[in-house]
Amino acid sequence: MKVLRKTLGLLVCTLLVSLLVGTAAAQKVTLTWPCIWVGVDSKAETIKKFVDEFNREHAGEIEVIIEENSDYQAYRDKLRTAISVGRVPDIFTIDADIPLYLESGRLLDLTAAMEEGWADNFIEGALDHTTVNGRIVAIPFEMGPTPVMYNKRLLQQAGWDHFPETFEELWQCAEDLKAAGIIPFSQMTGENAWTSMLWYSQLVVAIGGPNVYDDPNNPAFVEAARVLKRMFDYTTMDAVGAGAAVSGGHFLAERTAIFMNGPWYIGRLQREGLNNMYEHVGIAPCPVYEGGAGSKGGYIGNPQALLAAGATDDPAKAAAAIKFLQYLTDPQRVAELSAKSGALFYVKSVESEFEMERLQAEMIEQVNQAPYVVPHFQYMNPASVYNEFPMALSGLVLGELTPEEFVEVLNSKR
Amino acid sequence: MKKRRLSPGAVLLGLGKWTFLIFLFVYAVFPVLWLAVASLKTNGELMANPFSLPQVWQFQNYKKALAVSGIARLMLNSVLVSTAATFLNVLIASMAAYTLSRFRFRGNQVLKVMFSSGILIPLNALMIPYFVLINSLGLYNTMGGLILVYTAIGIPISTFIIMGFMASVPEELEEAAIIDGACFYKRFFTLVFPLSRAGVVTAGTFQFLTCWNEFVYANLLTSSQAVRTVQLGIRYFTNQFATDYVSMYAAIIISILPSIAAYVLFQNQIIAGLTSGALKG
Amino acid sequence: MDVKREDRVGIVVFLTPALVLFTLFFIFPIIYLIIISFMQWTGFDTPVFVGWKNYLTIFNDKVFLRSIRNNLIWALCAGFIQVPLAVVAALVLSYRPLGWKIFRTVYFFPKVISAIALATLWAAVYNAQYGLLNGLLRVIGLGHLQTNWLGTLKTAFPSVIIYWLFYIGYYMIIVLADIQGIPEEYYEAAEIDGAGRIRQSLCITLPLAKTSIVTCILLAMIDGLRQFAEVYILTNGGPANRTTVMVLYLYKAMQNYSYGTSSAAAMVLIAIGTVVILTIKNTLGRETF
Numbered sequence: 016m017k018v019l020r021k022t023l024g025l026l027v028c029t030l031l032v033s034l035l036v037g038t039a040a041a042q043k044v045t046l047t048w049p050c051i052w053v054g055v056d057s058k059a060e061t062i063k064k065f066v067d068e069f070n071r072e073h074a075g076e077i078e079v080i081i082e083e084n085s086d087y088q089a090y091r092d093k094l095r096t097a098i099s100v101g102r103v104p105d106i107f108t109i110d111a112d113i114p115l116y117l118e119s120g121r122l123l124d125l126t127a128a129m130e131e132g133w134a135d136n137f138i139e140g141a142l143d144h145t146t147v148n149g150r151i152v153a154i155p156f157e158m159g160p161t162p163v164m165y166n167k168r169l170l171q172q173a174g175w176d177h178f179p180e181t182f183e184e185l186w187q188c189a190e191d192l193k194a195a196g197i198i199p200f201s202q203m204t205g206e207n208a209w210t211s212m213l214w215y216s217q218l219v220v221a222i223g224g225p226n227v228y229d230d231p232n233n234p235a236f237v238e239a240a241r242v243l244k245r246m247f248d249y250t251t252m253d254a255v256g257a258g259a260a261v262s263g264g265h266f267l268a269e270r271t272a273i274f275m276n277g278p279w280y281i282g283r284l285q286r287e288g289l290n291n292m293y294e295h296v297g298i299a300p301c302p303v304y305e306g307g308a309g310s311k312g313g314y315i316g317n318p319q320a321l322l323a324a325g326a327t328d329d330p331a332k333a334a335a336a337i338k339f340l341q342y343l344t345d346p347q348r349v350a351e352l353s354a355k356s357g358a359l360f361y362v363k364s365v366e367s368e369f370e371m372e373r374l375q376a377e378m379i380e381q382v383n384q385a386p387y388v389v390p391h392f393q394y395m396n397p398a399s400v401y402n403e404f405p406m407a408l409s410g411l412v413l414g415e416l417t418p419e420e421f422v423e424v425l426n427s428k429r
Numbered sequence: 430m431k432k433r434r435l436s437p438g439a440v441l442l443g444l445g446k447w448t449f450l451i452f453l454f455v456y457a458v459f460p461v462l463w464l465a466v467a468s469l470k471t472n473g474e475l476m477a478n479p480f481s482l483p484q485v486w487q488f489q490n491y492k493k494a495l496a497v498s499g500i501a502r503l504m505l506n507s508v509l510v511s512t513a514a515t516f517l518n519v520l521i522a523s524m525a526a527y528t529l530s531r532f533r534f535r536g537n538q539v540l541k542v543m544f545s546s547g548i549l550i551p552l553n554a555l556m557i558p559y560f561v562l563i564n565s566l567g568l569y570n571t572m573g574g575l576i577l578v579y580t581a582i583g584i585p586i587s588t589f590i591i592m593g594f595m596a597s598v599p600e601e602l603e604e605a606a607i608i609d610g611a612c613f614y615k616r617f618f619t620l621v622f623p624l625s626r627a628g629v630v631t632a633g634t635f636q637f638l639t640c641w642n643e644f645v646y647a648n649l650l651t652s653s654q655a656v657r658t659v660q661l662g663i664r665y666f667t668n669q670f671a672t673d674y675v676s677m678y679a680a681i682i683i684s685i686l687p688s689i690a691a692y693v694l695f696q697n698q699i700i701a702g703l704t705s706g707a708l709k710g
Numbered sequence: 711m712d713v714k715r716e717d718r719v720g721i722v723v724f725l726t727p728a729l730v731l732f733t734l735f736f737i738f739p740i741i742y743l744i745i746i747s748f749m750q751w752t753g754f755d756t757p758v759f760v761g762w763k764n765y766l767t768i769f770n771d772k773v774f775l776r777s778i779r780n781n782l783i784w785a786l787c788a789g790f791i792q793v794p795l796a797v798v799a800a801l802v803l804s805y806r807p808l809g810w811k812i813f814r815t816v817y818f819f820p821k822v823i824s825a826i827a828l829a830t831l832w833a834a835v836y837n838a839q840y841g842l843l844n845g846l847l848r849v850i851g852l853g854h855l856q857t858n859w860l861g862t863l864k865t866a867f868p869s870v871i872i873y874w875l876f877y878i879g880y881y882m883i884i885v886l887a888d889i890q891g892i893p894e895e896y897y898e899a900a901e902i903d904g905a906g907r908i909r910q911s912l913c914i915t916l917p918l919a920k921t922s923i924v925t926c927i928l929l930a931m932i933d934g935l936r937q938f939a940e941v942y943i944l945t946n947g948g949p950a951n952r953t954t955v956m957v958l959y960l961y962k963a964m965q966n967y968s969y970g971t972s973s974a975a976a977m978v979l980i981a982i983g984t985v986v987i988l989t990i991k992n993t994l995g996r997e998t999f
Contacts (some may be wrong), residue, residue, distance in 0.1 A: 049652060054665065082652035085665045088965075089648045092556070095967070096649065099753030100561050115967065119754045204861070205946060253838035255861030255949050268472075287673075399966040406773075410950030413863050446802055450813055453799060456876045457816050460831050461823070463842050467834075480845055525728035528721045534713045544728070547736050548932055549983035551957045554976035556964065557753075558739035581735035584728055586929075593925060600711055613720030627887060642824035644939060660826050674840065681830055685823045692822040696815055 044335040046079045048106040051090050053083040057282025057356035065352075069342050077335045079106070088206075103325030105336060109153065110320045112398050117145060122152040123324035128337045136344055141361040144318050152323065154344060158359040159277040159319030160382050161213045161391065164284075168295040169197050169272040178299040180311070182221075182242070185302045189249040192272050199249040201271040203262035204412065207393070208405035210262045211243065213275045215404075216315045216391035217301035218242050224308030225387040228395045231426050235308070240411055240418035242304075247412045255409050267292065277319060281357025281374050298377055300385065310386045317390030318361070399428040461685075468678035475675055487675065494680035500662050504687050507659040510572050511640035514579035519633045521580065522587035523595075523625070527617050529588070530596040531603070541592070547585030553645055563650050570652045578650065579640045587632040594628025595621060641688070659684055740980075747973035754967070764974035768959075774975060777954040778982065780867060784955070785934030785986060787871055789927045796881035797923055801911050803882075804889045814886065817879035829943040832873050836860050836944070860945050867953045870944055881926040888922035889915055924994050928987060935983050956982075 048066075052058040066079050084090040091111065097104060103121045116122065125133075129151050134142060137155070145153040165178050173191040189199040202211045219227050222242075223235025247254060251265055266274035267288045284293045300312045322343065324336035342348070349362040354369035359378065364371075371379075382388060393401040407424045410416040416424065467475055468490055470483040529541050559578060568574030598621050606616050622629070644660040651657050663684045713721065747764055749757035768774045799817065803810045820828060835842040838858040847855050859869045892915060900910045916923070938957040941947060947954035947962070956979045963972035 047652070080653075083654065083665075086648070089664070092965070093649055095753060095964070096556055096560050099557060099969075100564070102564060112967070115752070115754055204948065251839070253858055253861065255858055256866075256945055257861075397966075399968065402962060402966050405946070406948055406951045409861070409948045413949055415863060415950050446807070449798070450802060450807070453795075453876065453878065454813060454816055457820050457879065460835055460842065461820075464831055464834060475840055480849065521727045521731065524724035528724045532711055532713050532717065532721060534721070540725075544732065545987075546980075546984060547732065549935070549980050549987070550736060550740065551936060551938075551960065551976050551979050553938055553957050553961050554743060554972060554979075555739045557969070558742045559735070562734065562738075578735070581731040584731055585736070588728065590925070593921060597921075603711065613717045617720075617724075631884060631887075638821060638824075642826065642939075644826055660824055663824070663826055663830065674834075678834065681827055685827050688822045688824070689819070692819060696818075 043075060044077050044329075044331050046077065046105040046332070046335055046339060047082060048079055049082045049084050049090065049093065049104050051084050051087060051108060051110075053081070054085045055283070055287075056085075057279050057286075058352060058358060061352045061355045065343060065348055069339060073338075077338065079339055103327075105325050105327075105332065106339060107323060107325070108156070108320045109323055111393065113144075113318070113321060113394070115398075116321075116323070117147050117152055121326050123326045123333055123336060124150050124152060125154070125324075125337065125340070126151045128341070133341055133344075136346055136362050138361055138363050145321060154322040154340060155318045155361040156322045156344070157279070157318070157320040158316065158361055159279075159391075160314055160316030160359070160378055160388065161216075161275055161277045162298045162300055162314065162378060162381060163217075164266070164274040164276060164280070164296055164298055166266070166269060166272045166292060166295055167297050168292070169195075169269060173197060173272075178297060179302050181303045181305060183305060186245075193249060198251055198265070198271045199273055200246050201262040201266045201274045202247055202250040202254040203257040203259065204254065204405050204409040205256045205258040205261070206405065207401070208408050209259050210275055211408055212392055212401070212404055213315065214246065215239055215243050215408075216389075216393075217275070218304070219392065220313055220315065220387075220389050221301050221304040221309035222307040225313065225389050227308075228389075231429070236422045236425075237418045240421045243408075244411050244418065255412055277316075277358075278375055278378055279319070279356060279358040281372055282355070284374075285357070296374065298374060298381065300381060312381065312385050314382055314385035314388045315391050316382065316388045317394045319358075396425075397429065400425050403428045461682075464678050465682050468675055468682050470675055472673060472675050490676045490679040491683065493673075493676045494683055500659070500683055502654060503657055503659045503662045506572065506655075506657060507641055508687075510575050510579065510658060511637050513572075513576045514583070514640045515633055515637040517576070517580040518583040518587055518636045519591075519629055522584055522632060523591050523622060523629060524617070525584075526588050526591035526595050526625075527621055530592040531598075531600075531621065544585050544588045548589060550585075552582060556645070556649060559646065560649060569650060570656055572656055574650055575647060575656070575658070578646055579636075579643065583636040583639060587636055590632040590635065591625060591628045594625040594631075598624045659687075743973045743976055746969055747977050749970050751969045752967040753969060757970075760970065764970040765978075768971055768975050768978070773951045773954055774956075774959055776951060777956045777959045778978075780954060781935050781937070781956050781979075781982075783867075784871055784937060785931040787875060788930035788934035789990075792875045792878060793881050793923070793926045793930050795876070796878035796926065797885050797916075797919075799878055799882045800885040800889055800919075801915060803886055804915070805907065814883065818883055819879065820877045821880045825939050826943060828877075829940045833860070833944055835873075836869055861949050863949060863952055866945055866949055870941060870953050874940060881930065884926055885919055885922045888919040892918050924990070927994065928990055931986055931990065932983065935979065935986065 050062065052062045063081065066081055070078050084093070087110075094104070094107060094109075098116070098119060098121055101121070109116045126149075129142070134151075141155045142151055144155045145151055163178065169192070170176075170178070170188070173188065173195040175188055175191065179185040179188045192199045200214075202214070203209065204211060218239035219235055222238050223233050227233050227235050251257070251262075251271065253261060262271075263274070263276070263280070263283070265271040267284065269289060269292050281293075284296055288296075300314055301309070303309065303311050322340055324333070324340060327333055327336075344362050346362055346365040347367055349360050350365055350367035351369050352358065353360055353364075353375065354367075354371060357372055357375055359375060392404070403425060407416065407421050410424070411418065411421040466482065469486045469488070470481070471487055474481055474483060525544070529537060529544070563569055563574045563578065566574070566577075568577060602624075603616055603620060606620050611619070641658075642660060643658070644664070647658045647661055648664075651661075663681065746757065748759060748761060750760045750763070751757040803813060823831075834840075836859040838844060838856070838861070841859075843859060844856040847853055857865060859865050896914050896918075897910055900914060905913070936957060937955050938961070941953055941955050941958050942961075945953045947958050956975060960972045960975040960979070963969075963975060
């Protein structure tokens with residue numbers, strides 16, 4: 016009958032086509048990587064170089080395609096949406112809400128490959144950050160200590176030859192800077208209030224000690240808010256509502272003397288700093304808070320970015336993803352990436368032709384000497400809390416919220 | 430016009446009128462002009478005095494901005510996507526508007542209200558459903574996907590606008606056409622559609638501008654530069670220039686230049702279409 | 711017109727594409743929204759039914775209530791300040807003063823630049839350090855009025871709305887088009903009767919241009935309720951949530967992995983919008999629609 020013949024024909028065609036497609040698929044695997052290390056990001060150039068080299072070496076077998084995402088927020092939206100509907104990207108980075116992603120079950124299990132010697136590339140204890148129920152599901156890649164960055168030249172103009180070691184000294188330094196016509200701090204409440212959030216993280220630990228996050232009702236949170244608010248008396252006029260570009264811009268243009276950020280910013284200091292200001296940048300741990308539970312030299316830092324691959328049923332794709340990730344985490348390449356961008360990584364350092372940057376070396380030294388390294392506020396809190404932080408901060412600074420109310424608002428979002 | 434003796438009231442009114450007109454004129458133009466001038470300064474000049482004229486025109490700001498952008502490609506994509514989506518949207522909306530506004534049948538009212546209520550839906554809330562939809566149709570990261578989404582989201586408003594204009598085409602005209610033997614499709618294409626031209630152009634302009642300006646879904650549903658549109662480029666620029674305000678301004682000017690150029694070229698058609706007012710003829 | 715037999719097929723053919731698109735892109739997603747608004751879902755776990763909890767949560771959230779207030783203010787300003795400005799401009803231009811064509815072209819021009827570009831531009835204008843506004847104040851001797859426009863509690867929201875209100879080009883053109891379709895005879899008759907221009911405008915032009923005016927009011931109010939990009943770029947809802955709007959609120963809820971409350975907020979927005987539209991239709995637009 017006509018219908019029967021038609022369906023048979025369709026069946027045969029489908030079988031043929033799928034056979035063809037099947038064999039064709041075995042030819043080349045494409046891995047898409049929605050990448051945020053693009054544009055002016057300090058790692059952009061080197062990452063692109065690595066990807067091109069990888070594609071050349073594996074021409075015809077594997078191709079990695081970078082999709083440019085320069086807007087962090089848009090990237091997070093896309094990642095979140097994609098994972099919610101079950102479409103994980105092939106390769107991607109995670110920089111926030113890490114526990115959610117690690118436990119999502121949508122990441123490729125890397126344990127087997129790790130056990131074959133890949134794990135040796137990483138420093139002691141690093142992989143613990145990304146192990147869930149005994150399975151390693153992501154790679155801790157970029158490390159993020161976030162010390163104080165300050166402009167030695169400007170401090171000298173105000174009569175300071177070293178960075179203040181206590182908060183008493185810090186306020187005095189701020190007054191002296193102001194008297195010399197220099198704006199002391201870069202602060203911001205726009206976007207995710209990054210710089211100010213980092214300062215808050217430092218304050219919270221300086222006042223409450225390294226275990227301060229164990230109790231959200233620790234009075235250190237309120238006291239830290241009080242101190243942060245006072246810092247806004249010594250900052251630029253546009254700090255409220257300012258984004259990262261603005262607060263960073265002030266430091267890069269030598270309008271503010273004291274900043275805070277991580278090693279990835281070193282590349283930008285070198286390339287975008289005006290008047291060679293990079294030569295004059297020094298780093299220091301947070302000053303000691305008189306009467307606080309923090310210790311001298313205490314540091315803030317945590318995994319800044321994890322590398323992960325999307326879970327997949329296709330063994331060829333899984334193998335390709337692992338190959339690429341291994342390529343990226345090869346110690347020689349990471350040494351190059353680190354030297355060229357300033358960023359620090361969880362991969363063991365090796366002897367390489369690439370010299371470590373001055374500030375990087377200083378940072379590593381200070382981290383090694385630090386009595387503790389505590390993750391920052393954003394890392395230690397759920398999305399609903401840290402997304403409210405910028406709003407609460409602007410409320411605090413503008414007098415709408417008392418420090419107590421500030422902490423209350425944040426805690427109410429848990 | 431007869432010349433009247435000017436009373437103080439008339440003078441005041443005249444003054445008020447011109448102040449009003451000129452204020453709006455300056456308001457529409459000045460910020461863009463200011464930005465254009467600022468984009469030709471150095472950062473030092475900008476920070477010293479926002480009003481100064483540049484000593485030397487810093488065209489390298491534009492070179493820098495262009496180097497960062499890839500804007501030509503983005504521009505082309507925007508033009509393709511917006512034009513296609515507008516054409517499809519206006520056609521489909523006109524067809525629907527014709528049936529809904531000029532025929533009485535059961536369910537007509539319900540459909541009218543249903544389409545119009547679509548205007549209120551906050552599209553940002555629909556990220557997940559649209560993502561799933563476009564992915565299941567296999568249209569992720571394709572211009573076709575964007576075109577489909579844009580065509581669809583403009584249906585409620587375009588239908589609403591065009592219905593208003595189509596309803597006022599006199600019934601007698603159509604009945605005369607029926608007597609002359611014109612069929613359903615002929616009446617639409619040769620009579621009602623042309624007479625509703627003002628509504629069609631209004632809806633079309635609105636739709637085109639919506640497509641051109643759209644950012645959220647252009648970002649969510651595309652991933653490669655080959656498919657992306659201009660608005661993503663603008664966001665890209667502002668993220669790139671931390672201290673280099675003047676290059677950022679140059680980038681913004683670059684991104685709006687084509688819109689301005691198109692407007693200058695086509696303004697006669699656009700305005701003629703909008704003002705053809707063949708309603709009360 | 712009544713439907714004749716031969717028209718039936720045509721009607722179905724013409725309605726189908728719109729209906730298909732509408733169903734796919736509106737009806738299904740709305741059903742999805744309604745369902746999720748009664749669930750608790752982070753996007754990573756399985757949705758759990760929680761009844762009205764999400765709605766209770768958002769109505770107890772001061773930020774959400776503020777966003778409703780902001781949107782309503784915006785809608786009212788749009789409908790009853792922006793549109794009237796546009797109507798006045800249209801009236802003035804309808805008498806074809808010197809250079810009226812130039813004015814018409816220039817007024818429409820900002821609409822051609824995207825909202826994102828305009829907002830970015832105004833962020834530069836409002837910039838506390840190098841912006842045009844503070845610079846202007848300095849130049850005319852009002853330097854003491856300088857402030858961080860987008861970062862001060864009292865000035866933030868007005869700053870976000872006011873710049874937007876004077877972009878009247880789009881509505882003006884629509885109304886102007888309608889006005890220019892009014893037959894000259896009416897005005898000639900009025901002139902003979904001794905009516906001045908203002909009288910003519912009030913008694914002839916406005917009533918006859920009612921369709922376009924009410925359409926513009928509706929479109930403007932809806933636009934006021936749907937605001938997102940401008941606020942996102944200028945202030946991201948700050949400072950201290952002063953400039954938040956409903957769409958921004960629901961977007962942030964999504965960023966907090968709270969799809970349930972996000973959908974609930976979306977439903978509230980739709981409900982408010984429907985009420986607004988119906989109110990306008992039944993008061994101002996009674997004869998026209």
